[in-house]
Each structure stands twice: as structure tokens, then as C-alpha cells.
Amino acid sequence: MTFKYSTHLPNTENDTLGAILDAAANPEVISLAGGLPAAELFPVEDFRASANRVFDKQGAAALQYGEAAGLPALRNEVAKNFLKPRQIEGGVKNIAISTGSEQAIEQIAKMFIDEGDTVFVEAPTYLCTVDVFRSFGAKIVTVPMDEDGMRMDALEEALKAHPEVKLIYTIPTFQNPTGRTMPVERRKQFVELAEKYDVPVLEDDPYGAIRYSGEAVPPLKAFDKTGNVIYMSSFSKILAPGFRLGFVVASEDFIVNFTLMKQMADLHSDNFSQYLVADYLKHNDVNKHIEKISALYKHRFELMQSLIESEFPAGVKHSNPEGGMFIWCQVPGDIDTMALFNECAKQGVAFVPGEPFYAGDSESGTMRLNFSNVDDDTIREGMKRLGAAIKKFLDK
Amino acid sequence: MTFKYSTHLPNTENDTLGAILDAAANPEVISLAGGLPAAELFPVEDFRASANRVFDKQGAAALQYGEAAGLPALRNEVAKNFLKPRQIEGGVKNIAISTGSEQAIEQIAKMFIDEGDTVFVEAPTYLCTVDVFRSFGAKIVTVPMDEDGMRMDALEEALKAHPEVKLIYTIPTFQNPTGRTMPVERRKQFVELAEKYDVPVLEDDPYGAIRYSGEAVPPLKAFDKTGNVIYMSSFSKILAPGFRLGFVVASEDFIVNFTLMKQMADLHSDNFSQYLVADYLKHNDVNKHIEKISALYKHRFELMQSLIESEFPAGVKHSNPEGGMFIWCQVPGDIDTMALFNECAKQGVAFVPGEPFYAGDSESGTMRLNFSNVDDDTIREGMKRLGAAIKKFLDK
Numbered sequence: 001m002t003f004k005y006s007t008h009l010p011n012t013e014n015d016t017l018g019a020i021l022d023a024a025a026n027p028e029v030i031s032l033a034g035g036l037p038a039a040e041l042f043p044v045e046d047f048r049a050s051a052n053r054v055f056d057k058q059g060a061a062a063l064q065y066g067e068a069a070g071l072p073a074l075r076n077e078v079a080k081n082f083l084k085p086r087q088i089e090g091g092v093k094n095i096a097i098s099t100g101s102e103q104a105i106e107q108i109a110k111m112f113i114d115e116g117d118t119v120f121v122e123a124p125t126y127l128c129t130v131d132v133f134r135s136f137g138a139k140i141v142t143v144p145m146d147e148d149g150m151r152m153d154a155l156e157e158a159l160k161a162h163p164e165v166k167l168i169y170t171i172p173t174f175q176n177p178t179g180r181t182m183p184v185e186r187r188k189q190f191v192e193l194a195e196k197y198d199v200p201v202l203e204d205d206p207y208g209a210i211r212y213s214g215e216a217v218p219p220l221k222a223f224d225k226t227g228n229v230i231y232m233s234s235f236s237k238i239l240a241p242g243f244r245l246g247f248v249v250a251s252e253d254f255i256v257n258f259t260l261m262k263q264m265a266d267l268h269s270d271n272f273s274q275y276l277v278a279d280y281l282k283h284n285d286v287n288k289h290i291e292k293i294s295a296l297y298k299h300r301f302e303l304m305q306s307l308i309e310s311e312f313p314a315g316v317k318h319s320n321p322e323g324g325m326f327i328w329c330q331v332p333g334d335i336d337t338m339a340l341f342n343e344c345a346k347q348g349v350a351f352v353p354g355e356p357f358y359a360g361d362s363e364s365g366t367m368r369l370n371f372s373n374v375d376d377d378t379i380r381e382g383m384k385r386l387g388a389a390i391k392k393f394l395d396k
Numbered sequence: 397m398t399f400k401y402s403t404h405l406p407n408t409e410n411d412t413l414g415a416i417l418d419a420a421a422n423p424e425v426i427s428l429a430g431g432l433p434a435a436e437l438f439p440v441e442d443f444r445a446s447a448n449r450v451f452d453k454q455g456a457a458a459l460q461y462g463e464a465a466g467l468p469a470l471r472n473e474v475a476k477n478f479l480k481p482r483q484i485e486g487g488v489k490n491i492a493i494s495t496g497s498e499q500a501i502e503q504i505a506k507m508f509i510d511e512g513d514t515v516f517v518e519a520p521t522y523l524c525t526v527d528v529f530r531s532f533g534a535k536i537v538t539v540p541m542d543e544d545g546m547r548m549d550a551l552e553e554a555l556k557a558h559p560e561v562k563l564i565y566t567i568p569t570f571q572n573p574t575g576r577t578m579p580v581e582r583r584k585q586f587v588e589l590a591e592k593y594d595v596p597v598l599e600d601d602p603y604g605a606i607r608y609s610g611e612a613v614p615p616l617k618a619f620d621k622t623g624n625v626i627y628m629s630s631f632s633k634i635l636a637p638g639f640r641l642g643f644v645v646a647s648e649d650f651i652v653n654f655t656l657m658k659q660m661a662d663l664h665s666d667n668f669s670q671y672l673v674a675d676y677l678k679h680n681d682v683n684k685h686i687e688k689i690s691a692l693y694k695h696r697f698e699l700m701q702s703l704i705e706s707e708f709p710a711g712v713k714h715s716n717p718e719g720g721m722f723i724w725c726q727v728p729g730d731i732d733t734m735a736l737f738n739e740c741a742k743q744g745v746a747f748v749p750g751e752p753f754y755a756g757d758s759e760s761g762t763m764r765l766n767f768s769n770v771d772d773d774t775i776r777e778g779m780k781r782l783g784a785a786i787k788k789f790l791d792k
Contacts, residue, residue: 055440065638102662243667261405264406
């Protein structure tokens with residue numbers, strides 16, 4: 001039969017991203033398009049030790065159904081390891097475990113968005129969030145950024161123009177795709193605006209712990225006194241994405257409602273993996289592990305940055321992230337980024353063109369480069385090919 | 397702040413089920429209200445062996461991001477172990493892994509239901525499905541059952557009255573909550589009606605493998621030549637629910653679209669657990685394990701059934717399941733089932749009253765009893781208390 005689907009289904013007729021990922025998957029192409037953490041740093045043996053402890057003492061419980069809000073032991077470890085150090089107030093009742101950040105985004109979208117509702121996102125932003133918001137029929141308003149993240153003058157203008165807005169989505173630290181970080185003063189302004197206009201803010205912070213230079217900046221949630229900020233983070237970048245575990249931190253009232261929604265989505269997150277990660281956090285110093293990740297990413301970032309200077313034609317601008325996994329570049333002139341992508345793929349190198357990260361009009365010549373999951377030789381060869389392809393494209 | 401939520405949020409003002417679960421959680425109350433598999437049969441040591449093999453050879457891959465449709469090795473094992481033996485045609489491309497059955501239900505609901513769309517469910521049915529359908533604004537039409545499951549005359553009547561129907565949801569084998577199973581002839585009729593009226597059927601089959609008497613009946617999907625039936629099953633009842641792993645079997649076209657939706661829900665299911673379960677299925681005879689579960693449940697079912705005969709007042713009707721985890725009882729007369737529940741809770745025993753399982757009008761005096769996760773002494777004492785409480789209630 002031919003199914004008659006709902007309006008929630010994505011429009012796949014113009015699948016730019018699919019074409020990009022297909023090109024990047026060609027084994028002869030060096031891919032700087034990914035968004036994967038470095039697998040060689042996954043603490044496999046520590047997890048084996050945790051698995052054995054869980055099987056020894058909690059095997060049956062870990063394999064049984066669990067609590068919708070998440071394993072209490074894991075929520076305790078989250079409070080201890082990730083709330084206090086990030087200057088976020090709150091305890092176990094303010095925390096729910098999600099099946100990765102993606103589930104938190106989808107369920108929070110479902111909680112706020114009815115068909116036709118307005119939401120704000122940064123331009124550019126994490127493309128899967130835009131897909132999720134669209135799947136619930138959201139009208140998406142983009143707020144422009146500068147090197148310091150979302151512009152507060154533009155946000156206030158948008159808030160005045162759209163008093164009906166239901167939610168503001170932001171990645172203030174080591175943003176995907178730009179790598180940019182919002183400074184402290186602007187964060188305070190952001191929280192004040194959210195309070196003044198009575199709008200919830202969804203703060204997505206998957207990368208914030210992975211800082212390799214500069215001073216730590218507290219999340220927006222640290223400045224939130226009124227409960228407007230819903231904070232979410234994840235174990236995917238600091239431990240391992242395979243477990244699909246993330247967490248949401250918000251007012252108790254919000255957590256109760258989030259838990260009701262999450263229960264409809266998958267009853268609860270993988271219980272066995274929650275036991276594993278809770279045990280890992282109890283028996284290991286996760287900050288030492290994060291330091292290892294940061295050191296490796298710092299090295300890869302600096303290598304890629306130096307190759308932008310030496311291999312790319314003059315005039316290519318790039319962001320200067322102090323953490324995270326991405327550099328954002330912009331090739332000068334009014335160029336067709338997809339044509340540039342195709343030229344680069346021909347030269348055996350792939351990246352993610354800027355276009356899919358924009359919910360509205362995109363900025364010409366933008367691209368996202370990933371350095372977290374590529375070794376030195378691959379970075380060198382990839383950047384050489386990329387530099388040559390950009391030069392050839394600009395010379396045309 | 398006070399959040400302004402969407403219409404997707406459940407109405408919790410009249411939380412019958414919450415009150416029931418609270419009463420059942422009282423440690424002095426014997427709970428026959430659960431729906432949990434017997435934890436003492438979880439193959440903990442086999443999973444430990446699998447975990448060690450996965451850590452040895454595939455540690456980094458299992459901890460990394462995976463494929464949205466599911467781990468190919470696991471989908472292969474599903475095809476081998478669960479499609480052919482259930483007489484379902486199809487291969488890996490017809491299979492997607494879901495984060496438990498619950499996710500399949502939510503994402504398929506999202507795929508078909510726009511605000512105001514009509515769906516059919518059995519009366520009574522799995523209550524979480526009704527919650528999910530309602531969260532997308534579905535108009536729910538109930539189709540009555542008899543001892544052989546959904547009535548086909550009633551279904552055809554509903555199809556004629558509601559040509560706009562988007563989806564029919566059914567649990568044809570060892571149904572939750574009734575334990576009833578639809579015979580082969582009626583299954584064929586069901587599939588013919590779905591084809592004739594061009595409506596997709598969501599066949600939910602979490603319990604079908606756990607049969608302890610009678611002849612095996614193929615799922616509806618085995619009779620489906622036109623792709624109308626979307627089949628779903630789960631590892632929760634035959635291996636362990638903690639992993640939150642299930643699978644959907646349908647036409648390739650449907651699986652592509654399901655995968656797009658699932659990707660927005662959590663990117664993919666827990667990769668590590670998928671490696672574990674794939675390895676378990678490769679190295680163990682899952683059918684032998686299912687035989688152990690069936691033998692234990694047969695014993696517990698027969699004990700509970702004999703106690704219905706000896707402890708309950710005459711006139712209490714009950715279903716005669718040939719598998720699964722539940723017996724459905726009906727106390728005679730026009731009685732208030734919640735009042736009966738409260739009387740029983742006072743006597744120290746809990747069940748799930750029928751009411752929440754009905755999307756429309758409920759049948760008086762109905763209750764669901766679970767026997768899968770209670771030992772003999774608990775069943776004996778619980779049924780004694782239940783019988784006494786029902787007698788006392790009826791004598792009032």
C-alpha cells in the first residue's frame with residue numbers, strides 16, 4: 001500500500017545533507033564533515049570494569065525496567081559531577097536522564113510546539129534541531145550571531161516582533177557549527193531578556209566541558225534565578241555517544257512534565273547503560289578523562305588552524321574556538337557553497353557546507369570543518385586538498 | 397516562570413493510573429498490578445560473556461555513534477531468529493531497531509497522526525498507546541473485542557463509518573490487558589479488511605513468543621501481501637527490558653521513513669546494547685531461553701488460575717490466555733471498579749482496574765492480574781487477599 005503520512009514527516013525531496021554524507025562516505029574522500037568524538041579515547045577498559053561490577057551486584061536490576069526520570073544513582077552523579085562545577089543550582093529532582101541530547105530536543109519541542117508556533121534559533125545552528133522543530137510544524141525565526149554568539153540586540157528585536165514565541169534554542173558554548181562561545185556579560189543579558197519577555201530558553205551544551213584554551217564560562221543556567229532556562233548536556237562527547245545518554249536540568253515542575261513526555265517516548269533510557277555510566281562516574285575521575293580529550297582536540301585544532309593559515313588562500317575567514325569539535329570557515333565573495341563542495345569532493349575532501357545549518361537565508365561560502373575524529377596525517381592531507389580545491393574554485 | 401505548554405502534554409488532573417501505581421508501590425501491598433518480566437530468568441552471565449567479547453573486539457565501535465536504522469548485525473539476527481520462524485517474509489532492509497516498543501509506537505503515531513486524525517484501537521488496549529495517540533491529537537475510535545480478540549464485524553462497521561481512519565492498532569496475541577489471542581481465520585479476515593479499506597495496521601507483538609499452551613498462530617504480518625501491516629516486537633519480554641530494544645518490520649519504503657523519524661527521536665538506539673544483544677543471539681539459543689520463560693509463566697499462570705477457581709466468589713469471569721503475562725477478570729454486576737480497587741488496596745493487594753485500558757466507555761468490574769513477576773507464595777497470598785476483598789465488596 002501507499003501510506004498517507006502526517007505533516008510531521010520531513011520533506012526529503014531536497015536532501016542536501018544526504019548528498020553531502022554520501023559524498024563524505026566515499027572511501028577515497030577524506031572527510032572533515034563528521035561530528036564524531038575520537039573513538040581512541042573511549043575508556044573501554046574502565047567500562048569493562050564497570051560492566052563486571054554491575055553484572056556482579058546489580059545484574060538483574062540493571063536488565064529490568066527502570067524509572068522514567070532516570071536511574072537515581074546516575075542523577076546523583078550528574079548533580080555531583082556536572083551541576084556544582086558548572087555553577088548550576090539544583091539536585092536530583094531537577095535532573096532527568098534523556099536518551100541522548102536528541103531525545104531531549106525532540107521531547108522539549110513536543111512539549112512547547114503546536115502547529116504554527118514560533119521558535120527562535122541562532123543562524124546558523126545545529127541542523128537536527130531545526131528538523132525536529134519543523135516536524136512539529138514550528139515557524140522558525142532566526143536570530144543572527146556575531147563572533148560572540150547570538151546578538152542580544154537582534155534577540156530583543158525578535159522578541160518585540162514575535163511576542164508569541166514559545167522557545168529560544170541556543171548553543172552558547174563552542175557552538176555547532178561555528179565553534180563560537182558567548183561571553184559572560186552577554187549570557188547575563190540573555191537570561192535577563194528571557195525573564196523580561198517571559199520566554200523559556202533551551203540551552204544545549206554538549207561540548208562545554210571540552211575547553212582547551214581561555215577561561216571557563218558558566219552556562220546560561222548558572223545565571224537563571226527564575227527557572228526560564230532549561231539546560232541540557234550529554235555524555236556523548238565526554239564519555240561515549242553509543243550509550244545515548246544525556247541529561248536535562250530545569251525546575252522540578254518542568255522535570256515532572258518532561259518525564260511524562262519522555263515516558264511516552266521510550267518508557268526510560270537504557271537502564272543497563274545508566275548503571276554502567278553511574279558506576280564509571282563513581283569509580284573514575286571523569287575530569288581527568290575530559291582533560292585527555294581536551295588535550296587531543298587542542299592539538300588537532302591547532303594543527304588544523306595552522307593549515308588554514310598555510311594552505312588556504314588569503315581572505316578565508318575562520319572562527320577561533322576555545323573548545324569543542326568544529327571550525328567554521330567562510331570563503332570570500334558571493335559563491336555557491338554547494339558548487340564549492342562538489343569541487344572539493346572531486347579533489348577528494350569533504351566538509352559540511354554552511355547551508356543546511358541555516359533555518360533561513362544562508363551566508364555564502366560558509367563551511368564546517370571537524371577535527372575531533374581525524375588523525376594528524378589525515379588533517380594534513382585533507383587540508384592540503386581543501387586549500388587546493390578552494391584556490392581552484394576561486395580562480396575559475 | 398510558568399511554562400505555556402503545547403496541546404501534546406497529557407492531562408494529569410485525573411491521574412487514575414498514578415493513584416493505582418502509588419497504592420501498588422506500598423510495601424505492605426502485594427502487587428499483581430505490574431507488567432514486568434521475571435528478573436530471575438535474565439541471562440546475566442550470558443550477557444557478561446557477550447559484554448566481554450564486545451569489549452575485546454568491538455569496544456570502540458560499540459561506544460561510537462551508530463546507524464539510525466540499527467546495527468546491521470542485530471538486524472541480521474532479528475531476520476534469522478524472529479522473521480522466518482514467525483513466517484514473516486523480509487530481510488534486513490525490512491527491519492529497523494527501535495528504542496523499545498514504546499518508541500516504535502510514538503514514532504509511528506507521529507508518522508500518521510495529525511491533530512484530529514482518527515485511529516482505531518481495541519477496547520480494552522495497552523494504555524500507553526492511547527496516551528501516545530492522544531498526545532498527537534488523535535480522535536480514538538474503539539473496536540469491541542470478544543474472547544477471540546478484535547471483532548471483525550465491528551471493525552468493518554467502524555471502517556465504513558470512518559473512511560478517514562489513519563491507522564488500526566492491535567495486539568492480536570496474548571493481548572495486553574486481556575491475554576486473548578485472535579485465531580488464524582480471523583487474522584486472515586483482518587488483513588483482508590485492511591487491504592480492502594486501504595488502511596495500515598500496527599501489529600504490536602511483545603508477548604507472542606511466550607506461549608505455554610495451544611498451537612502457535614502466525615502474526616497478522618505473515619498473511620500480509622500488500623504491505624499494509626507494520627509489525628513490531630521487542631526484546632523486553634524474551635531477553636531483558638533494561639536495554640530498551642525493539643524492532644519494526646515493514647515495507648522497505650516504510651522503514652526508510654521510520655528511520656528518518658527515529659533519527660529525530662534519538663539518532664539511534666543504544667549502540668553498545670545492540671552489540672550485546674546481537675552477540676547474545678549469535679552465541680546462544682534464544683529459543684531455549686524462551687522455553688524457560690514459558691515454562692515458568694505456565695506454572696505461575698496455572699497457579700493463579702486455580703486460585704481464581706478456589707478463592708474468588710462464583711461468577712467472576714476470567715480470560716484463559718495460552719501465553720503472555722496477564723489474566724483479565726470481570727467481577728459480576730454493575731460495580732465501581734475503582735471502589736473495588738480501593739477496598740483491595742485496604743486488604744493489602746493491588747491490581748490494575750480495567751478503566752484506564754479503555755479509550756472509550758469501560759466495562760464494569762474488570763481488572764488485569766499479572767503473574768510473570770511474582771513468586772508462588774506471593775501469588776497464593778495475593779489471590780487469597782483478593783478473593784476475600786472481592787467477597788467483602790460484593791456482600792456490601
